[in-house]
């Protein structure tokens with residue numbers, strides 16, 4: 431579904447070139463849940479933005495659904511959840527979630543149903559008519575997830591969507607995201623700074639090293655797809671978390 435070969439991206443800045451991605455090779459199959467973890471500035475967001483066709487790599491090749499990222503973007507192959515919620519302040523929460531559906535021309539009844547369903551999914555029933563400023567930061571972020579889910583793209587790109595939420599809400603959303611993924615079979619690319627979150631959610635964890643961002647380890651999760659939260663106490667979980675931590679440390683030392 432996503433295939434990167436020798437991907438490089440160097441930004442030209444006034445202070446000289448910034449080598450954000452270096453020789454990234456990665457294949458992601460349909461229905462995988464892949465997390466990206468690494469120190470700040472290692473290129474996780476840049477990789478997601480390349481997949482989304484929002485940045486142009488300076489070397490290598492990248493295919494999304496067998497197309498160029500730009501063609502995939504125009505075909506609305508993905509929903510994107512940013513670090514900041516990015517809701518339009520002049521639209522209600524429901525209006526924000528409706529926006530992509532309006533642009534894509536969904537029938538009225540379908541729009542209403544999808545807004546209702548996605549609001550329920552992120553536990554924001556009853557907030558449809560509120561404005562973003564009337565919601566907490568965490569609730570705004572949940573609304574932005576609902577917006578990305580509403581049009582049912584096959585790929586969901588999530589850039590630290592739960593980073594700003596308190597731990598209890600985050601646990602709940604992690605569980606809901608897994609259940610959503612199990613039900614829909616979407617392909618998930620998920621950036622996080624949290625080792626437990628990466629291990630809990632992923633079928634595969636991509637560990638990245640500091641700039642220039644390279645892949646330093648790719649860990650296949652042996653955990654079953656059905657994951658109650660207390661799986662985090664299991665030996666298998668702790669072992670994977672340990673390997674991620676080691677990968678992060680090795681990357682830092684090599685840099």
Ligand SMILES: Nc1ncnc2c1ncn2[C@@H]1O[C@H](COP(=O)(O)OP(=O)(O)OP(=O)(O)O)[C@@H](O)[C@H]1O
Pocket residue numbers: 441442443448449450468469470471472473474475476477641
């Ligand atoms: N448009 C740009 N112009 C110049 N440099 C950029 C641009 N976008 C990103 N960078 C630089 O590229 C590097 C990678 O940035 P990126 O945001 O991908 O890192 P990240 O791993 O997502 O970081 P974080 O975990 O802090 O979100 C950083 O050094 C950043 O400053």
